[in-house]
Amino acid sequence: MQLTIITDLNKCVGCKSCQVSCKEHNTSGAFGPVPDNAPYQDPDGMWWNRIVTMESGEFPNTSVMYLPKACMHCYDAPCVPVCPTGASYKRDDNGVVLIDYDTCIGCQLCMWACPYGVREFDEEEGVVKKCTLCIDRLEDESLPDHDRQPACVQSCPTHARTFGDLDDPTSEVSRLVQERQGFGLLPELGARPSVHYLPRRPAPSPVDRETLDEALKERY
Amino acid sequence: MRPAPQLIVLTIGQGLAGGLAVAFAALWSIHPTSATVADTLVLMALAAAGIGGIASVFHMHHMQAARYILRRLKTSWLSREALTTAWFGGALAVLAVWTLFIPEKGTGYLVWLWLTVALGLLAMWVTAMLYATIPAVLSWHTPVTVLSLLSVGLLSGGAAAGIAAPFDAPPYQVFVVALMVLAVWTLLVKGLHWRHFHEAHGRLRAETGTGLPFAPYRLQDTGTTKPPYRTQTQVAPIIPDHMRHTATATVVVLMVLAPVLFLILTLTAHVRAWSIIAAIAVLVGAVAERWLFFADATHSSRVFFVDESRHPARVGTVQTAARRAVKRTQPPTVSQ
Numbered sequence A: 001m002q003l004t005i006i007t008d009l010n011k012c013v014g015c016k017s018c019q020v021s022c023k024e025h026n027t028s029g030a031f032g033p034v035p036d037n038a039p040y041q042d043p044d045g046m047w048w049n050r051i052v053t054m055e056s057g058e059f060p061n062t063s064v065m066y067l068p069k070a071c072m073h074c075y076d077a078p079c080v081p082v083c084p085t086g087a088s089y090k091r092d093d094n095g096v097v098l099i100d101y102d103t104c105i106g107c108q109l110c111m112w113a114c115p116y117g118v119r120e121f122d123e124e125e126g127v128v129k130k131c132t133l134c135i136d137r138l139e140d141e142s143l144p145d146h147d148r149q150p151a152c153v154q155s156c157p158t159h160a161r162t163f164g165d166l167d168d169p170t171s172e173v174s175r176l177v178q179e180r181q182g183f184g185l186l187p188e189l190g191a192r193p194s195v196h197y198l199p200r201r202p203a204p205s206p207v208d209r210e211t212l213d214e215a216l217k218e219r220y
Numbered sequence B: 001m002r003p004a005p006q007l008i009v010l011t012i013g014q015g016l017a018g019g020l021a022v023a024f025a026a027l028w029s030i031h032p033t034s035a036t037v038a039d040t041l042v043l044m045a046l047a048a049a050g051i052g053g054i055a056s057v058f059h060m061h062h063m064q065a066a067r068y069i070l071r072r073l074k075t076s077w078l079s080r081e082a083l084t085t086a087w088f089g090g091a092l093a094v095l096a097v098w099t100l101f102i103p104e105k106g107t108g109y110l111v112w113l114w115l116t117v118a119l120g121l122l123a124m125w126v127t128a129m130l131y132a133t134i135p136a137v138l139s140w141h142t143p144v145t146v147l148s149l150l151s152v153g154l155l156s157g158g159a160a161a162g163i164a165a166p167f168d169a170p171p172y173q174v175f176v177v178a179l180m181v182l183a184v185w186t187l188l189v190k191g192l193h194w195r196h197f198h199e200a201h202g203r204l205r206a207e208t209g210t211g212l213p214f215a216p217y218r219l220q221d222t223g224t225t226k227p228p229y230r231t232q233t234q235v236a237p238i239i240p241d242h243m244r245h246t247a248t249a250t251v252v253v254l255m256v257l258a259p260v261l262f263l264i265l266t267l268t269a270h271v272r273a274w275s276i277i278a279a280i281a282v283l284v285g286a287v288a289e290r291w292l293f294f295a296d297a298t299h300s301s302r303v304f305f306v307d308e309s310r311h312p313a314r315v316g317t318v319q320t321a322a323r324r325a326v327k328r329t330q331p332p333t334v335s336q
Helices: A017-027 A109-113 A151-155 A172-179 A209-219 B005-030 B035-059 B063-068 B077-101 B107-132 B143-164 B170-202 B206-210 B241-269 B272-295 B300-304 B318-329
Strands: A003-008 A050-058 A061-069 A088-090 A097-099 A120-122 A127-129 A161-165 A196-198 B217-221
Touching (some): A017 A050, A017 A151, A050 B206, A097 A127, A151 A161, A172 A196, B005 B035, B005 B107, B005 B143, B005 B170, B005 B272, B035 B077, B035 B143, B077 B107, B107 B143, B143 B241, B206 B300, B241 B272
Antiparallel strands (some): A003 A161, A088 A097, A120 A127
């Protein structure tokens, strides 16, 4: 089993509700806190899920894309073998990559090894932290079924994020990846991320009125 | 990448200790040195290894977990580094005791000396492999990284050994010439390494990093009030060109050109002060080299925090906002 999140880049509107709900849940969750530095003066803090906004293309044919970026829970997670104490590990039963704070020495080598820059260092506790796929929610049997999913998935207002088992060919996430050419980031670095993104549909080519009229005339 | 002072001290200290051990073993094997020279060189190596070891302790931010550090010897180069560096330090300590307190220095001493050298080289190699085997740090992921760290370590240790090495003994001339050859070799290796660093800047792939179908790409927002430079040291802003050029020139002058000149002066004038100056120059040059090694390294995740080169954003990024703020403070200019 490999639990993962699929994000449809066509649906993401960059509202950052996933980013905020991640911080809200995890700061008081089992793997928290997600601390801030000087929150009331010059805020700078830890986020396990960051939405990067990028613009592409040349004016006037430009578009803006929002890229939610959290732990990719890679199949060949490069952060795991480099950890000298075994604090960084990948669970066999569901593929989630986690950190044991009790055995982490805070050397930050895993932060160098992660190609995606999703691990963050907690200066207060001296350990590295990152997205847990809200494993504390997934395994909390006291929660109703619809709540047993990552906070970012549950809070997405456009349903851009889908949660499921990528190793199950009948699951929704597998179907989406297969049918809509889901892709992982930085495949050239060989980490085999389980988190996939559904590519944006290309924008239609700009056509002026005269060209359109000519085309219609030729056709009809 | 933000350079960590403790890592600079650790890697330089370990290289210095290894280089001193190699230099001492070479000098001793050709012709046993006097007790004073032997004591000085071994104590210098031990001090360098000790300083490196103390620095490594400061790199662990959660000391309670330090007892688990050898758990992943099978996969982690950091586990292996801890083990091999401890072996080297232990062997060096035994060598120091033997050198200082046991007068008998026959074959057994020579064997232990070379065993210490082998362990020192092993520790240096393992440390270098730690950096060279991280694919995400595009600048380091090359065998040249291993050559670079070994060469700088041997050069700095050799130059430091020159402080105490005997002038009048025949091996000294050979030793100095070998040191000069090593300096030139290190310059060649560093040249290759810097070329790789330069190419790594251009290997950030926005196409695969973001999956956007249309180039060029411009970063509008890193997602939060500030980019995560505080919590993610590996994406610290790239150093400006003038700083890179200054550091590179410092390395070339202090670690290679000046020491070669001073070593020639030492050979011709037989004044020990020149060899001391040469050693200090190499050490300062090595610090500059190691600072540049960390500060100029390109991490793959930087692709999420920079614009594609030659197509900078006109809005939104922290850098452009800072530039605008600077411009606002300057007096307005009259347009043509």
